[in-house]
Amino acid sequence: MAGRPKKGSGTLAPLQGAVMEVVWRAGVPVTVREVLQALNERRAEPLAYTTVMTVMNRLVANGTLVRHGERRSFTYEATATDAAGLAVREVIRLHGDAALAHFIDEASIDPALLERLRRLLGERQDSR
Amino acid sequence: MSFDAASRNIAGLLALPLSLSAYVACGLVSYALLPLADTGASPVPGANVLALCAPFVLLCSLVVVAVARSLAGQRRSAREIARLTASRGLAPEPRLAATAARAGLEGRVTVVDDDEAFSFVYGVRRPRVVVSRGMLGALSQPELAAVLEHERYHVAQLDPLRAALAQALCAGFFFLPVLAALAARYMTARELAADERAAASHGAGALAGALLKSASAQARGPTSGTVPLAAPATLEARVLRLEGANEPRLSRPSLSELGLSLVGVGVFLGAFLLALCGLAGAAAVGHALAPLSVGGMLEAVLWLAPAICVPLGVYWWLARRALAGHFASR
Numbered sequence: 425m426a427g428r429p430k431k432g433s434g435t436l437a438p439l440q441g442a443v444m445e446v447v448w449r450a451g452v453p454v455t456v457r458e459v460l461q462a463l464n465e466r467r468a469e470p471l472a473y474t475t476v477m478t479v480m481n482r483l484v485a486n487g488t489l490v491r492h493g494e495r496r497s498f499t500y501e502a503t504a505t506d507a508a509g510l511a512v513r514e515v516i517r518l519h520g521d522a523a524l525a526h527f528i529d530e531a532s533i534d535p536a537l538l539e540r541l542r543r544l545l546g547e548r549q550d551s552r
Numbered sequence: 553m554s555f556d557a558a559s560r561n562i563a564g565l566l567a568l569p570l571s572l573s574a575y576v577a578c579g580l581v582s583y584a585l586l587p588l589a590d591t592g593a594s595p596v597p598g599a600n601v602l603a604l605c606a607p608f609v610l611l612c613s614l615v616v617v618a619v620a621r622s623l624a625g626q627r628r629s630a631r632e633i634a635r636l637t638a639s640r641g642l643a644p645e646p647r648l649a650a651t652a653a654r655a656g657l658e659g660r661v662t663v664v665d666d667d668e669a670f671s672f673v674y675g676v677r678r679p680r681v682v683v684s685r686g687m688l689g690a691l692s693q694p695e696l697a698a699v700l701e702h703e704r705y706h707v708a709q710l711d712p713l714r715a716a717l718a719q720a721l722c723a724g725f726f727f728l729p730v731l732a733a734l735a736a737r738y739m740t741a742r743e744l745a746a747d748e749r750a751a752a753s754h755g756a757g758a759l760a761g762a763l764l765k766s767a768s769a770q771a772r773g774p775t776s777g778t779v780p781l782a783a784p785a786t787l788e789a790r791v792l793r794l795e796g797a798n799e800p801r802l803s804r805p806s807l808s809e810l811g812l813s814l815v816g817v818g819v820f821l822g823a824f825l826l827a828l829c830g831l832a833g834a835a836a837v838g839h840a841l842a843p844l845s846v847g848g849m850l851e852a853v854l855w856l857a858p859a860i861c862v863p864l865g866v867y868w869w870l871a872r873r874a875l876a877g878h879f880a881s882r
Contacts, residue, residue, distance in 0.1 A: 524672050524715065525672060527766055538764060541760050541764040544756075
């Protein structure tokens with residue numbers, strides 16, 4: 425991919441990419457305020473808190489970030505360790521409707537189903 | 553090959569668009585083109601003929617464009633994924649390489665560097681299996697063997713190709729929403745068949761464990777990708793099957809899908825008859841409507857049967873050959 429530097433850096437929109445860089449650099453769960461400060465240190469035109477919050481919520485929605493904690497004290501963490509790790513999932517997600525057969529392919533998973541699978545496994549171990 | 557759920561649904565999925573196309577093609581040839589050739593009438597149509605034909609021509613071009621767009625989009629996506637696995641793929645570690653070789657997938661498995669547990673098959677002509685590093689780390693040896701056996705069934709059956717064609721068909725005949733429901737049922741049935749293989753060779757426990765680990769990973773980090781063919785009930789049907797249900801009931805097409813499809817068929821045939829009226833006059837429309845009588849219906853079935861049975865026969869023959877060829881080479 426040497427000839428395509430842009431492609432390799434992932435498919436995130438520029439601001440999403442900048443947010444993810446801050447999150448990855450931190451290495452620990454961060455708040456929106458912390459990300460905002462880090463981003464604005466290097467910007468001529470400061471970003472608004474709500475802009476960064478919107479971007480981060482979008483990243484949560486597409487599974488790139490996970491959110492912990494309670495309202496007003498949310499912290500955010502990356503699901504992949506770096507851009508390379510993210511891009512694999514991101515590309516597959518983007519092209520999920522291609523000619524693929526996934527091992528599991530569900531938009532959302534019912535926790536009750538997981539419980540049933542666990543019970544199935546339990547029964548097998550008991551009967552042994 | 554038994555007439556299982558997948559066969560029934562692919563039969564429906566192919567029969568609807570095929571019979572519609574065959575009817576329209578027969579009608580155009582016998583009532584418009586042949587008489588036109590016989591009488592040697594002027595090939596330059598008048599303005600009112602153009603107006604009468606316009607809706608039908610528009611619909612047909614929409615179908616062609618939608619099929620082409622769907623195929624091109626899938627091709628683009630498949631290339632992107634191939635490039636990704638080529639550039640980011642790792643060679644399988646010894647445990648995986650040995651398991652893959654035992655499953656008859658030697659040289660066809662790539663590992664991608666991702667913490668999330670997932671696995672899939674891609675590639676139309678020569679399918680390959682991709683397993684994530686997270687998946688490898690999570691699975692025990694029997695579970696890994698079960699996953700590879702499951703994926704191997706998709707490889708042997710060229711399931712990515714089937715998915716691509718089903719999707720293109722749904723995109724093309726957009727006015728028949730029931731096709732999407734049939735395609736979803738079809739893909740679910742394919743998953744059940746692949747599970748069957750995996751459970752038969754490595755035990756239902758190994759398969760259940762692999763499903764649990766992969767599903768828990770997805771439940772934690774939802775992949776919000778739009779996968780039109782993913783029936784929400786697929787995992788449920790697979791769990792039901794593991795729980796011992798003989799043939800888990802698949803989600804049925806909804807009443808609105810059926811109703812809208814009927815309207816869609818009506819609009820398409822209306823446009824066709826309008827075009828026929830413009831090309832060959834009202835008498836031809838009367839002829840074309842003849843299949844609506846009882847005798848005509850029987851005759852139409854006789855005429856349409858080969859148009860449906862031949863492609864279905866070819867489909868089954870190819871599937872059988874692919875399966876036999878792959879599993880014999882073990």
